[in-house]
Amino acid sequence: xxxxxxxxxxxxxxxxxxxxxxxxxxxxxxxxxxxxxxxxxxxxxxxxxxxxxxxxxxxxxxxxxxxxxxxxxxxxxxxxxxxxxxxxxxxxxxxxxxxxxxxxxxxxxxxxxxxxxxxxxxxxxxxxxxxxxxxxxxxxxxxxxxxxxxxxxxxxxxxxxxxxxxxxxxxxxxxxxxxxxxxxxxxxxxxxxxxxxxxxxxxxxxxxxxxxxxxxxxxxxxxxxxxxxx
Amino acid sequence: xxxxxxxxxxxxxxxxxxxxxxxxxxxxxxxxxxxxxxxxxxxxxxxxxxxxxxxxxxxxxxxxxxxxxxxxxxxxxxxxxxxxxxxxxxxxxxxxxxxxxxxxxxxxxxxxxxxxxxxxxxxxxxxxxxxxxxxxxxxxxxxxxxxxxxxxxxxxxxxxxxxxxxxxxxxxxxxxxxxxxxxxxxxxxxxxxxxxxxxxxxxxxxxxxxxxxxxxxxxxxxxxxxxxxxxxxxxxxxxxxxxxxxxxxxxxxxxxxxxxxxxxxxxxxxxxxxxxxxxxxxxxxxxxxxxxxxxxxxxxxxxxxxxxxxxxxxxxxxxxxxxxxxxxxxxxxxxxxxxxxxxxxxxxxxxxxxxxxxxxxxxxxxxxxxxxxxxxxxxxxxxxxxxxxxxxxxxxxxxxxxxxxxxxxxxxxxxxxxxxxxxxxxxxxxxx
Numbered sequence: 001x002x003x004x005x006x007x008x009x010x011x012x013x014x015x016x017x018x019x020x021x022x023x024x025x026x027x028x029x030x031x032x033x034x035x036x037x038x039x040x041x042x043x044x045x046x047x048x049x050x051x052x053x054x055x056x057x058x059x060x061x062x063x064x065x066x067x068x069x070x071x072x073x074x075x076x077x078x079x080x081x082x083x084x085x086x087x088x089x090x091x092x093x094x095x096x097x098x099x100x101x102x103x104x105x106x107x108x109x110x111x112x113x114x115x116x117x118x119x120x121x122x123x124x125x126x127x128x129x130x131x132x133x134x135x136x137x138x139x140x141x142x143x144x145x146x147x148x149x150x151x152x153x154x155x156x157x158x159x160x161x162x163x164x165x166x167x168x169x170x171x172x173x174x175x176x177x178x179x180x181x182x183x184x185x186x187x188x189x190x191x192x193x194x195x196x197x198x199x200x201x202x203x204x205x206x207x208x209x210x211x212x213x214x215x216x217x218x219x220x221x222x223x224x225x226x227x228x229x230x
Numbered sequence: 231x232x233x234x235x236x237x238x239x240x241x242x243x244x245x246x247x248x249x250x251x252x253x254x255x256x257x258x259x260x261x262x263x264x265x266x267x268x269x270x271x272x273x274x275x276x277x278x279x280x281x282x283x284x285x286x287x288x289x290x291x292x293x294x295x296x297x298x299x300x301x302x303x304x305x306x307x308x309x310x311x312x313x314x315x316x317x318x319x320x321x322x323x324x325x326x327x328x329x330x331x332x333x334x335x336x337x338x339x340x341x342x343x344x345x346x347x348x349x350x351x352x353x354x355x356x357x358x359x360x361x362x363x364x365x366x367x368x369x370x371x372x373x374x375x376x377x378x379x380x381x382x383x384x385x386x387x388x389x390x391x392x393x394x395x396x397x398x399x400x401x402x403x404x405x406x407x408x409x410x411x412x413x414x415x416x417x418x419x420x421x422x423x424x425x426x427x428x429x430x431x432x433x434x435x436x437x438x439x440x441x442x443x444x445x446x447x448x449x450x451x452x453x454x455x456x457x458x459x460x461x462x463x464x465x466x467x468x469x470x471x472x473x474x475x476x477x478x479x480x481x482x483x484x485x486x487x488x489x490x491x492x493x494x495x496x497x498x499x500x501x502x503x504x505x506x507x508x509x510x511x512x513x514x515x516x517x518x519x520x521x522x523x524x525x526x527x528x529x530x531x532x533x534x535x536x537x538x539x540x541x542x543x544x545x546x547x548x549x550x551x552x553x554x555x556x557x558x559x560x561x562x563x564x565x566x567x568x569x570x571x572x573x574x575x576x577x578x579x580x581x582x583x584x585x586x587x588x589x590x591x592x593x594x595x596x597x598x599x600x601x602x603x604x605x606x607x608x609x610x611x612x613x614x615x616x617x618x619x620x621x622x623x624x625x626x627x628x629x630x631x632x633x634x635x636x637x638x639x640x641x642x643x644x645x646x647x648x649x650x651x652x653x654x655x656x657x658x659x660x661x662x
Contacts, residue, residue: 006327007325009616010323010325010617011375013616013617014379014383014384015379015382015383015384019375019378019379019382020375020379022378022453023371023374023375023378023450023453026449026450026452026453027367027371027446027449027450030445030446030448030449030452031442031445031446031449034417034441034442034445035442037420037425038425038438038441038442039438041420042420042422042425045422045425045426046425046426046434046437047434049422049426050431
């Protein structure tokens with residue numbers, strides 16, 4: 001093999017091998033940098049890149065309660081409004097659910113006067129809530145003076161129990177559980193009364209209104225998200 | 231357009247280029263120097279391999295035949311990697327300088343490719359021996375060295391033929407590694423979006439070797455960038471300078487877009503990773519994926535015609551024109567599809583733009599085709615003839631290469647089919 005047929009000729013001709021040497025040097029230095037980065041600096045990150053993070057999500061909840069009394073005339077509708085402002089809680093409070101306990105008794109004082117017919121309902125708007133939740137009880141009515149309970153689940157997915165979740169980031173889960181939009185706005189409980197006349201009403205005067213007691217309980221929660229070491 | 235759709239379009243483009251290029255090489259009547267002739271054939275087979283790999287992978291891994299998709303994609307990529315190394319060994323400057331060296335080199339590459347396939351079949355598809363990244367190191371080094379030698383050759387700074395060799399070395403390098411150049415900044419800044427790229431994952435040695443290959447591509451890209459900045463400072467700017475500047479600048483922008491991302495997915499960063507935002511996914515699609523699927527065939531077409539790997543005469547001009555039109559029109563319409571998926575357009579508007587785009591594509595072809603083929607760049611044989619040894623090969627030798635490649639590709643697809651039927655587990659050898 002003559003000289004022109006060898007690789008050595010290609011390397012050294014014209015530039016005495018400077019191109020080859022320069023490129024080799026760049027490659028060696030570059031790959032050394034890469035090896036150090038891959039095997040030392042980022043070794044842990046690379047080894048754990050497919051490790052799925054696990055987070056514990058703990059809730060602490062507290063209730064705010066109050067009650068109101070409404071005197072509603074026969075055939076009339078009265079509305080009880082509730083919002084963070086009305087309750088006097090912080091705008092950033094995370095609201096889990098709202099429960100209205102509606103109770104009444106026949107208050108006309110007439111002998112044999114039957115219970116009035118009371119209808120309570122919550123309009124599925126006004127407040128940002130989990131209106132599609134199957135466990136919501138948005139309306140009820142009765143005419144036997146039994147108490148009624150209406151429930152609105154406000155924060156989607158909240159069941160109040162601590163849990164462990166897999167994947168995503170702490171920020172992601174924090175965003176999921178600190179959405180202050182839920183619970184914003186005003187919820188309205190509408191109550192209507194249809195009085196039932198007793199047998200002696202013609203003598204004692206008509207039963208033309210009813211006093212309705214409403215006790216509302218609003219559950220709030222705070223959330224703590226911690227990464228569980230794998 | 232989803233990335234899968236892009237892969238399908240890229241597969242069609244690559245197959246079209248490869249097949250029509252092979253027809254052209256067989257039908258051409260003019261004599262061409264041996265290394266260009268072999269390079270044309272190898273380039274065509276490279277695109278056929280990539281066409282099959284991209285086409286098969288566009289189906290996705292969710293179907294029942296995921297093993298076939300995985301194995302056939304991997305095997306054809308291994309043939310692709312071997313062919314790229316063989317191409318670098320003979321073109322533009324032949325490192326294999328005698329017939330004996332050429333035969334030995336070709337057999338060595340074939341042997342290594344078969345050993346790699348054997349490792350993928352009998353050990354694991356992600357074993358280090360079955361890796362693919364060494365191709366980036368070998369071809370990048372060869373083309374980088376050729377670039378440096380010819381671009382900086384004393385007294386030949388303005389010599390069209392000498393500088394043409396450095397140009398084709400840059401273009402070949404970009405054609406193979408362009409999608410990696412979009413992440414070169416991440417290599418230096420130690421970013422996750424670069425160092426988390428792996429090959430299938432699960433084997434740290436394989437991942438390291440793969441990452442090393444990507445790093446080598448970034449290193450060669452940086453060397454070429456510095457070389458071109460120096461040449462521009464000297465007033466020697468060339469068309470290929472703009473190409474490398476464009477790719478490297480996109481790399482800088484990519485760093486801004488992708489910084490802070492985590493998993494980058496398997497491969498060379500042509501897919502968006504799991505944690506990518508919508509915008510990061512779109513950016514990856516319009517840069518890396520577009521290069522990987524569409525720019526490669528376009529660059530291949532340019533290299534084939536502009537550097538005289540295929541000589542176009544009256545006999546084969548029609549085939550060449552059809553090939554160029556198909557490539558340009560499909561690539562143009564696919565690009566528009568991507569734009570459409572990013573910008574909401576009405577159907578009427580998008581149809582109008584598509585018409586204009588295709589007309590523009592064909593118009594470009596009409597105007598540029600003649601200049602592309604009529605004056606193919608010659609190599610500096612008169613002034614630097616020793617770099618380009620003249621060897622005589624029988625016509626049967628060229629046909630033998632085609633036959634060998636066809637048999638090899640047919641074999642690997644059949645092997646993938648057998649492995650699919652056998653329900654082989656690609657990641658362990660427990661089945662064997």
